[in-house]
Amino acid sequence: MKLTILSTSDTHGFVLPTNYVKRDQDLPFSLAKAKTVLDAQKAAAEGPVVTIENGDWLQGSPLAYYVAKISKQPDQLTRLYNEVGYDAGIIGNHEFNYGSDYLRQALKTLTYPTINANITENGQPAFGAPYQLIERSGVKIAILGLTTNYIPHWEAPAHIAGLAFQDVVATAKHYVPLLRQQADVVIVAYHGGFERNLQTGQPTEPLTGENVGYALTQVPGIDALVTGHQHRQLAGLVNGVPITQPGYRGEAIGKITLDLNQTASGYQVTASKAVLVKTGGSIASPTILQSAADLNQTVETWLDQPLAHVEGDMRIQDPFAARVHEVPYIEFIQKVQMASTDTDISGTALFNNEGRGFGETIDMRDVVTNYIYPNTLAVLRLSGADLKAALEQCAEYFSLDADGKLTVTPRFERPKPQHYNYDMYQGIDYTLDIHQPVGSRVTRLLYHGAPVQPTQTYDVAVNQYRAAGGGNFKMFGPDKVIRENQKDMTELIADYLQEHPLIKATADQNFNVLPSM
Template sequence: MEQKLKIYFTSDVHGYFFSTNYASREEQNRGLLKCASQFEKDENTLIIDAGDILQGSAYTYYCQSELKSNASIAAIMNQCGYDYVTLGNHDFNYGIDYQDSYIEALNGTCVCQNVKNADGSTRYPYQIKTLGNGLKVGIVGIVTDYVNVWEKPANIAAVSIVDPFVEAKMALEEMKDQVDVTICVYHGGFERDLATGKLLSETKENVAYQICEELSFDLLLTGHQHMSIPGQLVNGTYVVQPKENATEYHKIEVVANDGGLEITSMIKRPDDASKCETSEELLAIEADVQDWLDNVVGELEKPLLPEDKVTMAVNGNAIADFINQIQLHYSKAQISAVSLANEIAGFNKKVTRRDIITTYPYPNTLVVYEISGKDLRAAIERSAEYVDVDENDKMVISKSFLEPKVEHYNYDYYAGVSYQIDPSKEQGKRIISCTFEGKEINDADMFSICINNYRASGAGDYPMYPKCKVINEINIEMVDMIMNYFEEMKNEVIQVMSSEKIMVLQS
């Protein structure tokens, strides 16, 4: 007898529920509500999300900072009909209590096998669902355990996040003989190139390829990397991944018969025919968000707008200069380093909250470290890997920052130190000069450096930072700190320090 399962799968929505990117009020063909208007649900359909719902947009910032509630987020997920969700790393950014209130308000079920309670029990165990047609489906969720690296310890003190591969394996062993279809919902991605099998990263941040190689799930629903991966078989497991911010989703069909399973899928995107419809209450919150974003908080001497990535990396960038200026102002450190998100709006001359939140979308706080000259140079050398030189002697973004995941945010801009880099040289030997107050930096020199808590954890392949001595921690989120800076300077037109050219090709 033939039995069918239909799945609508999303991941990394990051709070983009409405049809806007929040850089403006302009309506676009995006947003979870537009996607969900295309979902056709019946008793043999599952709607599943792989995490990173609670953080990432102006809407989620407003919910957390102004409303102090994620009830509207859960209401949207319920309207969309979600049956199962797992947790993403960013769903821990506001702490376990905030996360719990969201999960408790969901009509659907959270599955996240590798999140454990204090007594070691599984907080969100796998589920077995019997469809209307009798098909039994086993669903296990897991999240990258690099949450332990990135997250503020206080935010995850109530739980432990253990090895996702080990937990997925144990869950599969327990449930596989009880079900017809096995599904792993993984907030994580692929550590190898799917076409060639080439290893792309030696870290354990992403282990989807290992799951395909060593386990035998029928279907692996992945996320985290923000990659559009069409449905395909990898070592016998059918895999997919959607792009971020509710710009696309996967419609998956599983047909079970005596011959086994046949799985097919399509990448779907919201279009002009898609409707962004919801309750008056939720539409009112979105309107409040848009009005709140348009409030002017300060004035700059001139606009600070983004350029293409290579130009900014080579010549320095006024947006990074401004954020470094703020970090130095509040930290009193000698040196500051800042990275920029993959997509940034920049600051208009009249700066609004919209400018700030769409330019600095992360809930980072600051750490001041004592760092040696040797480690500082090593950090700058790591950043220098961001640019390579192609066969035409043209500077380009290194593939290692584009694959398997786009990671422009792992390139740092420095202030307080003068340095020049030649990207044509061998990695690790690209610094031409590196001076502090006009003097070349020696290995034994000691400095204070201000960086965000993400970088302070060593994330982005900066292993020198966690070994440094902590001088100070500033537990104010950067968006709030930037707003505070404008409030402090409200009677002034703010000037921004200018950076020097960073990269040159020596003849």
């Protein structure tokens, strides 16, 4: 007998095949296309099938933002996920972005169970049962739900108040032996990724605990491991355990096939295989298209609302160049952050390479497709030494190629793009000289024309992800936060635009990166 384990992960509310940059797109991803592929795989399977939603579904797309912040009716989104036919769902880190109250409200409207073993409240699992037991064709199947326990390093404290995030590997070691006594097959569904090279076992990132997928493959008794979080496309055997990670926005599904042999005591896994099935070439599920049609039309109309006009050019033609030489779009974001927090120093990132800045007319579509995260803002009180250390860490984004030209340091692009961990600052003047060794690249750092002093303090506005130390910025942290603005940054941008209906595109070039491009 064969057992098939299908999964999606990190769909981020992209129900339809569009990124909402413009109307009427048919891009190679979406929950709707994933459903088509899942349905086909279920129909073709040679035995029982289980289907898992592996987290990060509640936040990410403009549609998900509209549901959370404008209509405030999570069932508008969950009813679409209910149509896929999942057997179990996992909590992702982005599920907390709109607060745990909204998350709980959304979970109540799902028709499939959410499972999580390592997020606790008062010592008990906070979101559903720790695991799910399913019997299919006489095979007893256990699914253990786990979530990266690094969430407190990113999330606004108010969004996770009262919750404790237990060690993932320790939780697995506790539950897997218990599940082995009850089930023929033990599946771990983990919203997290891999910290080591899958072939050599060598670390591929700082071992912070954010990703422990490789360590999980070393826990005895796990028959299959479903992963996510890193948006990588992975499938294969790691330490003999079949693993999948199906990318981002429903661009692929994970498929693990276990060969089972019936014994006197039940079923035993005799062989396993893991592959990804791409969804891009499939048609979107007519069921989901029909169910989402009215909501999508409402969202598209909302996105087309004009907010302001631009005098000058705020487009981003080259994302890499925009990180080397300040562009008006970045300076605009800094102005919004400073105005919203009453500070005169601000740091922000160009989160990915998809944002294209603003054209002549700015509408909500421009706002939510450029500023893609539901961040709030925090003000950090930093020493000059902290500020310089943060800039030194940002300078690690750059390297020199064989010809001595600027390039992106590989770890910021692979295995997961992390352009969001390079910040640019406004309100200070600075130079990053990439000819210099790591840790000694800040060669100029001025505040109001005078050198920044190591022991002097400076108030700096950043998003709450960075304020908490997200991106491994250890010089930051909750203990240095002196005040917060709890309004979503997308709302702050929209408010600012409505108050300033004519935006002048300016960039004062307060920073430079050497060598020049």
